[in-house]
Amino acid sequence: MARALNDGLRLALSGDERVLLMGEDVGRAGGVFRISDKLRGEFGEERVIDAPVAESGIVGVAFGMAVAGMRPIVELQFMGFSYPAYDQIISHVSRIRHRSRHRFTAPMVIRIPYGGGIGAAEHHSESMESIYLHIPGLKVVVPSTPVDAKGLLLAAVEDPDPVVFLEPIRSYRSITEVVPGDYYTTPIGEAAVRREGTDVTLISYGAMMRETLGAADVLEGRGISAEVIDLRSLVPLDVDTIVASVIKTGRVAVVHEAPRTGGFGGEIAAIVQEKAFFSLEMPVLRVTGWDSVFPLKRSERLYLPNVAGIAEEVQTRLFEG
Amino acid sequence: MSDLLRIIGNGADVPDQPIPEGLGDKDLVAIYRWLVLLRAYDERSVALQRQGRIGTYALYWGEEATQAGTLYALEETDWIFPSYRQNSIGILRGVPPSVILAWWRGYGGDVGFYDTRHFRTGPICVPIGTHLPHAVGTSWAAKLRGERTASLAWFGDGATSEGDFHEAMNFASVFKTATIFFCTNNQWAISTPVSRQMATKTVAEKALAYAMPAVRVDGFDPIACWKATKDAADRGREGGGPTLIEAFCYRIGAHGTADDPRLYRDEAETEPWKAWEPLSRMASFLDRLGVLDESGAEKIKAEAKQTIAEAVTEMEAIETPGLEVIFDNVYAKDRPWMFIEGLEELRSVGQRELVKPLNAGAPADDTEIPEEGV
Numbered sequence: 032m033a034r035a036l037n038d039g040l041r042l043a044l045s046g047d048e049r050v051l052l053m054g055e056d057v058g059r060a061g062g063v064f065r066i067s068d069k070l071r072g073e074f075g076e077e078r079v080i081d082a083p084v085a086e087s088g089i090v091g092v093a094f095g096m097a098v099a100g101m102r103p104i105v106e107l108q109f110m111g112f113s114y115p116a117y118d119q120i121i122s123h124v125s126r127i128r129h130r131s132r133h134r135f136t137a138p139m140v141i142r143i144p145y146g147g148g149i150g151a152a153e154h155h156s157e158s159m160e161s162i163y164l165h166i167p168g169l170k171v172v173v174p175s176t177p178v179d180a181k182g183l184l185l186a187a188v189e190d191p192d193p194v195v196f197l198e199p200i201r202s203y204r205s206i207t208e209v210v211p212g213d214y215y216t217t218p219i220g221e222a223a224v225r226r227e228g229t230d231v232t233l234i235s236y237g238a239m240m241r242e243t244l245g246a247a248d249v250l251e252g253r254g255i256s257a258e259v260i261d262l263r264s265l266v267p268l269d270v271d272t273i274v275a276s277v278i279k280t281g282r283v284a285v286v287h288e289a290p291r292t293g294g295f296g297g298e299i300a301a302i303v304q305e306k307a308f309f310s311l312e313m314p315v316l317r318v319t320g321w322d323s324v325f326p327l328k329r330s331e332r333l334y335l336p337n338v339a340g341i342a343e344e345v346q347t348r349l350f351e352g
Numbered sequence: 353m354s355d356l357l358r359i360i361g362n363g364a365d366v367p368d369q370p371i372p373e374g375l376g377d378k379d380l381v382a383i384y385r386w387l388v389l390l391r392a393y394d395e396r397s398v399a400l401q402r403q404g405r406i407g408t409y410a411l412y413w414g415e416e417a418t419q420a421g422t423l424y425a426l427e428e429t430d431w432i433f434p435s436y437r438q439n440s441i442g443i444l445r446g447v448p449p450s451v452i453l454a455w456w457r458g459y460g461g462d463v464g465f466y467d468t469r470h471f472r473t474g475p476i477c478v479p480i481g482t483h484l485p486h487a488v489g490t491s492w493a494a495k496l497r498g499e500r501t502a503s504l505a506w507f508g509d510g511a512t513s514e515g516d517f518h519e520a521m522n523f524a525s526v527f528k529t530a531t532i533f534f535c536t537n538n539q540w541a542i543s544t545p546v547s548r549q550m551a552t553k554t555v556a557e558k559a560l561a562y563a564m565p566a567v568r569v570d571g572f573d574p575i576a577c578w579k580a581t582k583d584a585a586d587r588g589r590e591g592g593g594p595t596l597i598e599a600f601c602y603r604i605g606a607h608g609t610a611d612d613p614r615l616y617r618d619e620a621e622t623e624p625w626k627a628w629e630p631l632s633r634m635a636s637f638l639d640r641l642g643v644l645d646e647s648g649a650e651k652i653k654a655e656a657k658q659t660i661a662e663a664v665t666e667m668e669a670i671e672t673p674g675l676e677v678i679f680d681n682v683y684a685k686d687r688p689w690m691f692i693e694g695l696e697e698l699r700s701v702g703q704r705e706l707v708k709p710l711n712a713g714a715p716a717d718d719t720e721i722p723e724e725g726v
Binding site: 055056058059060061063081082083084085086087088111112114115150151152153154155291292321322323324326327328329330331333334343344 | 407455456457459476478479510514541544548549550610616617672677678679682690694700
């Protein structure tokens with residue numbers, strides 16, 4: 032996935048001179064995850080910019096650039112370090128269209144590596160997407176595959192509205208596939224059915240997709256046919272794909288590594304009961320991270336949903352309950 | 353480096369300056385002992401990380417003077433707030449080194465977090481510069497309570513770009529708190545050189561905007577760090593307000609064990625700075641003074657290595673915390689209902705703890721989980 036993102040950034044920079052990339056260590060070092068590897072050499076330090084250590088400044092300055100006609104892509108190094116920029120995002124980036132009645136817009140991409148599973152130090156493993164989902168005027172996307180990572184990134188750059196682009200750190204180097212070399216976009220707002228099934232709908236996104244697909248395999252071995260939906264876009268949400276699947280299966284589990292309280296699973300559950308209540312055979316199940324501080328590395332497997340845990344909970348709560 | 357406060361010369365063309373009042377031979381040896389202990393901890397930690405026995409580690413090789421000399425100037429009742437670069441400063445206040453090693457190993461709970469109140473040492477701050485307002489708060493509280501307590505926070509040159517740095521500086525100067533802002537300007541924020549971090553020539557001059565006194569010191573000189581900190585703390589206690597100290601040095605090592613500086617700087621650049629590194633420099637100084645000879649220094653080094661070796665043994669004897677570690681220490685009392693349910697869920701058969709590898713094909717618990725980034 033790291034290479035797909037690098038490729039996407041390269042195409043975005045070469046295809047539109049208004050595009051620039053800014054963030055801490057994105058230039059000389061090519062990013063702490065090497066997502067912008069070699070781009071400074073190719074496009075120069077005026078377009079691939081090493082910023083001072085100032086997240087609020089990075090987003091605020093990029094916002095000014097976007098309003099003035101540029102197409103900035105910014106990288107906030109880890110979700111755990113994105114919070115100083117929150118004021119800029121919630122107070123300005125997301126609402127400039129509204130308060131200027133479309134006269135000013137902020138077409139910009141805010142890339143945020145997120146999530147656990149790599150044994151990182153404190154503050155480096157958080158999955159706090161809910162704080163971004165809750166902001167009107169923002170789009171929030173999360174790829175789970177390299178092909179989507181590139182396509183969604185390019186779609187985000189083209190998008191007329193600001194997009195928070197969440198990158199699952201754990202998938203950077205562990206999820207690989209052949210990615211088309213040409214320019215293409217993956218539409219924002221469309222979920223993907225990764226696996227068809229008839230008994231239960233498993234809904235997830237980002238790094239939890241691999242665990243969820245693994246759980247679907249396990250469930251198949253136990254005679255349960257699971258349909259698996261990769262949301263890809265959290266805002267706007269592809270409600271139709273979810274509802275169609277639930278009408279078919281009657282059972283739903285949402286999987287995410289973010290804490291349960293205020294998490295996206297609650298939103299999905301609400302939408303499902305609003306739109307497909309009479310199709311439900313069982314209450315919507317949430318398999319999520321705990322409402323607790325993300326633990327240090329030796330305990331993180333206790334925190335993150337995994338294949339066996341998802342399969343176990345789906346089976347016992349949705350089929351034996 | 354001519355404008356820097358410096359006490360220890362190089363034994364050649366840069367002369368030694370008189371030892372500041374308040375430091376006797378015993379103190380000089382004690383500071384050396386601290387330098388050596390920090391170095392032993394740091395070098396061993398890098399080795400442990402390479403062997404997969406602890407996780408990603410933020411090294412500080414060469415920056416021991418900014419910690420040992422500085423801390424020695426403070427009272428035990430003063431608050432200190434380390435960033436990750438001063439991660440083991442607590443051991444100089446009595447925190448068992450095994451506890452900090454356990455934190456790097458990835459143990460939370462009671463075995464990985466030290467008692468911040470008892471040691472008057474803030475938790476190791478990982479976000480950049482966010483602990484600076486805290487140091488203002490503790491020194492302000494002391495002032496309100498009529499205590500003669502100062503607070504000191506360490507941070508790097510990169511942190512001066514964060515809003516929290518400026519907000520903390522402003523609060524401290526407006527409310528005249530006994531806060532010491534100790535900036536270790538090692539000239540690199542991961543890959544960003546100080547010349548791209550700020551347009552000012554020094555960090556110290558930023559204090560002008562806050563009507564705050566500032567001093568630049570040789571950050572490789574523990575006695576200069578002691579002197580600047582002592583003066584700042586004394587003035588703060590007397591109601592003179594905060595001080596910004598810029599300890600000018602150089603990041604000789606990598607930002608952390610996951611960082612490869614060859615990607616962004618010529619490593620030959622580090623060579624001239626190594627001549628100034630504090631340990632051998634302090635040892636030569638003490639030898640010139642006739643306070644400690646080579647065999648005395650060697651003995652101190654051996655003791656430090658032994659202390660750290662014992663800490664490693666202790667750290668590795670710590671058992672991985674149980675399931676409760678997820679739900680403990682989050683709220684003051686009584687686990688909320690979702691924690692009670694969660695614990696039941698974790699305890700039940702087939703749940704998360706029974707499946708060890710996080711990544712497909714990854715080895716089990718004792719082996720290092722692949723790491724990326726910093």
